[in-house]
Amino acid sequence: MTPAGPVALVAGATGPIGRAVVRALASDGARVVALSRSGDQVRGCVQALACDLGDRTALDDAVSTVESTWGPVEVLVNAAHPPPELGTAVADLSARVLADQLAGVAAHAALCARIVPGMRLLGRGRVVYVAGASMARPLPGGGGYAAAKAAGAVLTRHLALEEGPAGITANVVAPGRVVDPASPREPSAHAAALGQELAQRITLPTFPSPDDVACAVCLLVASPALTGQTIWVTGGEPIAA
Numbered sequence: 333m334t335p336a337g338p339v340a341l342v343a344g345a346t347g348p349i350g351r352a353v354v355r356a357l358a359s360d361g362a363r364v365v366a367l368s369r370s371g372d373q374v375r376g377c378v379q380a381l382a383c384d385l386g387d388r389t390a391l392d393d394a395v396s397t398v399e400s401t402w403g404p405v406e407v408l409v410n411a412a413h414p415p416p417e418l419g420t421a422v423a424d425l426s427a428r429v430l431a432d433q434l435a436g437v438a439a440h441a442a443l444c445a446r447i448v449p450g451m452r453l454l455g456r457g458r459v460v461y462v463a464g465a466s467m468a469r470p471l472p473g474g475g476g477y478a479a480a481k482a483a484g485a486v487l488t489r490h491l492a493l494e495e496g497p498a499g500i501t502a503n504v505v506a507p508g509r510v511v512d513p514a515s516p517r518e519p520s521a522h523a524a525a526l527g528q529e530l531a532q533r534i535t536l537p538t539f540p541s542p543d544d545v546a547c548a549v550c551l552l553v554a555s556p557a558l559t560g561q562t563i564w565v566t567g568g569e570p571i572a573a
């Protein structure tokens with residue numbers, strides 16, 4: 333039976349974190365629509381939609397489809413991001429690579445612009461942006477990605493300030509290194525070296541999993557009182573934000 337809970341749109345739903353968020357929100361009773369470029373099915377969703385967030389007409393059409401099929405979107409979780417370009421020093425970053433990364437922020441702004449007006453009419457809403465701890469602790473070769481994530485987080489904190497009076501919360505979840513025990517990815521040489529360094533910084537025995545990130549997302553979705561916050565899901569690595 334299809335649940336009758338709030339309508340949640342998860343962008344970037346086919347990555348390990350997005351999939352975990354879809355599962356967790358669905359098990360909390362939400363009707364979750366999973367959005368990605370491919371439109372691949374995700375366990376727990378009521379519908380999977382293909383949409384390239386860089387195409388504003390496609391974004392508008394996708395949200396219209398959600399609204400006409402399921403009703404207004406009450407929860408937006410944005411875990412979408414272009415594949416990070418890691419390992420390039422800032423002084424070697426091309427304009428194209430930087431623009432690709434910043435397209436993730438532009439997509440976040442466009443998603444909010446399309447969905448938040450409907451939340452205002454509802455008088456409630458939740459926006460969660462999945463950033464990355466690298467936005468607050470520089471690692472070599474991650475400048476373009478970190479700059480994009482920092483910009484997305486700043487947008488989200490402004491959203492919290494502006495939309496609070498309408499009953500809409502907006503928060504950031506910032507994972508550090510995430511390891512999926514179900515299907516560990518073979519990291520690039522650069523990522524493997526950084527992983528070894530980060531392993532020295534965490535206090536817990538293992539890096540967080542996608543389910544751990546989803547747990548933080550669900551907390552922010554459940555709470556009407558938490559807004560303008562950032563939850564660092566790092567496994568205990570201290571972040572001086």
Ligand SMILES: NC(=O)c1ccc[n+]([C@@H]2O[C@H](COP(=O)([O-])OP(=O)(O)OC[C@H]3O[C@@H](n4cnc5c(N)ncnc54)[C@H](OP(=O)(O)O)[C@@H]3O)[C@@H](O)[C@H]2O)c1
Pocket residue numbers: 343344345346347348349350367368369370371383384385386410411412413414415462463464465506507508509510511
């Ligand atoms: N994994 C980590 O260790 C880690 C750590 C810190 C932060 N994060 C952040 O957490 C989020 C999720 O990470 P992940 O590793 O689960 O993601 P991922 O495997 O890189 O997947 C990215 C997701 O975003 C979607 N996407 C990318 N560009 C898109 C576009 N233009 N339009 C629509 N969808 C688009 C992809 O769809 P397709 O599959 O169809 O391309 C996919 O669903 C990302 O924002 C990432 O930066 C991840």
